[in-house]
Amino acid sequence: MSLTYPPGTARRRRLGLTAGTAALLAVALSACATTAPTKSSGGSATIEVVAAENFWGSLAAQLGGSHVKVTSIINNPDADPHDYEPTAADGREIASAKLALINGVGYDAWATKLADANPSSSRTTLTVGDLVGAKDGDNPHRWYNPGNVRQVIDQITADYKKIDPADASFFDTQHDTVINTNLKTYFDTISEIKTNYSGTPVGASESIFAMLSPALGLNLLTPAAFLTDISEGSDPSAKDKASIDNQIKNKQIKVYVYNSQNATPDVQQQVNEAKAAGIPVSTITETLTPAGASFQDWQVAQFDALKQALGQATGK
Incomplete structure (x- = not known):
């Protein structure tokens, strides 16, 4: 849910x-x-x-x-x-x-x-x-x-x-x-994504992805203020929302990553716009999903989904 x-x-x-x-x-x-x-x-x-x-x-x-x-x-x-x-x-x-x-x-x-x-x-x-x-x-x-x-x-x-x-x-x-x-697969998968998709432009819904994206070598284009606003429960600025809409409309980003545990109306609209534009959407969560999963199984499952989205978007 x-x-x-x-x-x-x-x-x-x-x-x-x-x-x-x-x-x-x-x-x-x-x-x-x-x-x-x-x-x-x-x-x-x-x-x-x-x-x-x-x-x-x-x-x-x-x-x-x-x-x-x-x-x-x-x-x-x-x-x-x-x-x-x-x-x-x-x-x-x-x-x-x-x-x-x-x-x-x-x-x-x-x-x-x-x-x-x-x-x-x-x-x-x-x-x-x-x-x-x-x-x-x-x-x-x-x-x-x-x-x-x-x-x-x-x-x-x-x-x-x-x-x-x-x-x-x-x-x-x-x-x-x-x-x-x-954690071998966890660290290996991070290296694999960085090797294969370094520099790929992506968008995200909030700051939960802001530290992971550089570790994966991805180029996060979403305005930092928007990422923080969504994380903090504040209303993002019209300028930032328009910037993201433009990134999606013009396919400046290859993949959109969002936290499904914080699907605000603004985020849900961006998810829908990305899907309509043919931009793959990848999901992450804030806590272990499913409950009882190990840290590494949870993270690697998310990495695998992101790899699939990146592969679909770039053809690699």
């Missing part, structure tokens, strides 16, 4: 928790504040990991193997992480975690608030935005940046080794398996 938003409706609510939710969480967290997670040592205990979103949770689970238990709070393809209303159970999960994985960059401010509400010297919090040097206002979709994905993989492994130093060699082995085996 696609998430649709009427024109002018703010999609990204980067506000604090509602008063009722905050009060509920405060009660739940106060009950957890004196309970420290069990220390993992020499494989005697499992590392409890909580990820705000399942794309990071999938990687954390693969990197930790049998030595971790990973809970992903956002694990439904129809849920919007930006607008998620956390529950008391979410607060308890983060409060008792040995490792909390948060995307940051304003994407999941609710998760940061939950972690801050219950500080613990025995919990490691990995905020991806901080790790990669991104700040609020930057593109938050860091899992669509292959370089950032590699950074996160390295840091999760380092955090596991810090939490459970007795099993450091196990985590090193898991790290190498994830990079060289589990």
Whole structure:
């Protein structure tokens, strides 16, 4: 099911928790504040990991193997992480975690608030935005940046080794398996697209594709302001919409890529115009689709669909 938003409706609510939710969480967290997670040592205990979103949770689970238990709070393809209303159970999960994985960059401010509400010297919090040097206002979709994905993989492994130093060699082995085996097709497909389609002009519906396109060697022509406006739930300017209409009408772009979980009326109109003009349309999603898919299976399936669209458009 696609998430649709009427024109002018703010999609990204980067506000604090509602008063009722905050009060509920405060009660739940106060009950957890004196309970420290069990220390993992020499494989005697499992590392409890909580990820705000399942794309990071999938990687954390693969990197930790049998030595971790990973809970992903956002694990439904129809849920919007930006607008998620956390529950008391979410607060308890983060409060008792040995490792909390948060995307940051304003994407999941609710998760940061939950972690801050219950500080613990025995919990490691990995905020991806901080790790990669991104700040609020930057593109938050860091899992669509292959370089950032590699950074996160390295840091999760380092955090596991810090939490459970007795099993450091196990985590090193898991790290190498994830990079060289589990994600081999992911990295290989990125290289293949870049080799075969470098410089191909494309259009996109929002900023979710803005970091992936250069990694794939594609030339993203959509105005940056339009990409941000759609991502932020703002009304794009008439000038930007006219520019995209012209790109489609004159076939200046070869493929149009859109986030089906944010199909606003403006985006849906562009999708329809692209199809009418004979421009292949490729779909990506914000969270793991289907739910339960691994990070790499989800990404590679999207890459394969994009390859097919690019091949159709260029004849390669």
